[in-house]
Amino acid sequence: DTGVSQDPRHKITKRGQNVTFRCDPISEHNRLYWYRQTLGQGPEFLTYFQNEAQLEKSRLLSDRFSAERPKGSFSTLEIQRTEQGDSAMYLCASSPLRGSTEAFFGQGTRLTVV
Amino acid sequence: GENVEQHPSTLSVQEGDSAVIKCTYSDSASNYFPWYKQELGKRPQLIIDIRSNVGEKKDQRIAVTLNKTAKHFSLHITETQPEDSAVYFCAASLIDTFSGSARQLTFGSGTQLTVLP
Numbered sequence: 001d002t003g004v005s006q007d008p009r010h011k012i013t014k015r016g017q018n019v020t021f022r023c024d025p026i027s028e029h030n031r032l033y034w035y036r037q038t039l040g041q042g043p044e045f046l047t048y049f050q051n052e053a054q055l056e057k058s059r060l061l062s063d064r065f066s067a068e069r070p071k072g073s074f075s076t077l078e079i080q081r082t083e084q085g086d087s088a089m090y091l092c093a094s095s096p097l098r099g100s101t102e103a104f105f106g107q108g109t110r111l112t113v114v
Numbered sequence: 115g116e117n118v119e120q121h122p123s124t125l126s127v128q129e130g131d132s133a134v135i136k137c138t139y140s141d142s143a144s145n146y147f148p149w150y151k152q153e154l155g156k157r158p159q160l161i162i163d164i165r166s167n168v169g170e171k172k173d174q175r176i177a178v179t180l181n182k183t184a185k186h187f188s189l190h191i192t193e194t195q196p197e198d199s200a201v202y203f204c205a206a207s208l209i210d211t212f213s214g215s216a217r218q219l220t221f222g223s224g225t226q227l228t229v230l231p
Contacts, residue, residue, distance in 0.1 A: 004157075033218055042120075042203045042221030043158065056218065091157070101146055101209060101216040107158040 004106035006092050012112045013082055020078045025094030032075050033103060034067055035091040036060075043091055049075060050097065055057045082113045116141040118206050120222025127194050128230050135225045137204035138186040144206040146216050147180060147187050152224075153200045161202075162189070165209070194229045201226050 005024040013019050025032045031050050037044035046065065047057045052073035064082075069075040079086055089110050093103040117140040127133050139147075154216035164178045164187065171178050175194075180187040191198055205219040211227045 031215060035219075040224070042118075042205075043219070045218040045220065048218050058218075075137070082227050093207060096217060097213050097215050099214070101163065101207075101214070102148070102160050103216065105150075107157045 004092055004094050006090075006105050006106040006109050008109055009107065010022075010112075012108045012114060013060060015084060015113055016081060016082045017082055018078065019082060019111065020076055020089055021092075021111075022076050023073045023091070023094075023106060026104055028096065029094035029096045029104075030072075030097035031069030031103075032069055033093040033095075034075070035078050035093065037089040037091055037108070046077075079111075082111075085112050087113045089113055116144055116147075116220040117205055118204060118220050118222040120204050120225060122225060123223065124226045124228070126228045126230060128196060129196060131194055133194055133198070133227055133229075135189045135190045135202055135204070135227070136186060137188070137206075137222050138184075139206040139220075140185065141206070141208075142185065144208055144220075146207045146209045147178070148205050148219065149178060149189050150205065150221075151200045152228070153201065155206045191215060191227075196225075196229050196231055198229055199219075199229045 005076045007022045021027045033048040034046040037043045049069040089108040091108045092106045095103045120137045145166035150158040152158040177190040201224045204222040207216040
């Protein structure tokens with residue numbers, strides 16, 4: 001297990017299309033987080049899971065965004081009816097429930113909406 | 115909710131000099147303050163963190179200080195090297211008392227550090 005893995009690394013889509021991203025956390029990490037990062041800004045929190053339960057969602061997360069972690073392992077983030085403002089880097093991070101506070105980040109999925 | 119402000123947005127120093135980056139936070143309940151380094155095109159990586167029961171923490175050339183009363187914390191890098199050039203983000207979070215795990219991070223807007231040879 002070499003770390004948090006995200007797929008795809010890059011995605012270009014037309015406005016109005018739906019996109020889905022996948023995140024595979026580090027094995028046995030109970031917590032999984034999604035963040036969005038735009039150029040020149042820090043990552044913004046979107047949502048996080050503890051095992052399969054979605055514990056918190058940011059007010060930034062519109063109804064077009066949905067995230068799942070059905071078996072408490074990998075997670076998917078779906079954006080419906082994409083808009084140009086959705087263009088950003090989508091970062092996933094994971095952390096263990098006990099023993100460490102460190103969040104380990106994936107390399108991200110860069111979304112470009114044209 | 116929590117709000118974290120970070121200054122400066124850009125910082126240039128000569129190799130060997132020190133660099134200081136400052137952050138303030140708004141939520142007095144926050145008790146965990148990590149610093150992440152992000153090189154161009156790469157993932158953010160934790161370089162040091164501090165909890166609110168500690169005022170200062172050092173790790174080789176890197177140190178972090180925390181003033182809970184004033185709600186600000188700072189990153190200090192001594193003897194800077196060209197490989198220290200990157201974007202640095204401060205963050206604030208709350209550690210769950212029961213689990214010992216941190217909730218979501220609220221990040222500052224980042225500081226682009228450039229170390230000039």
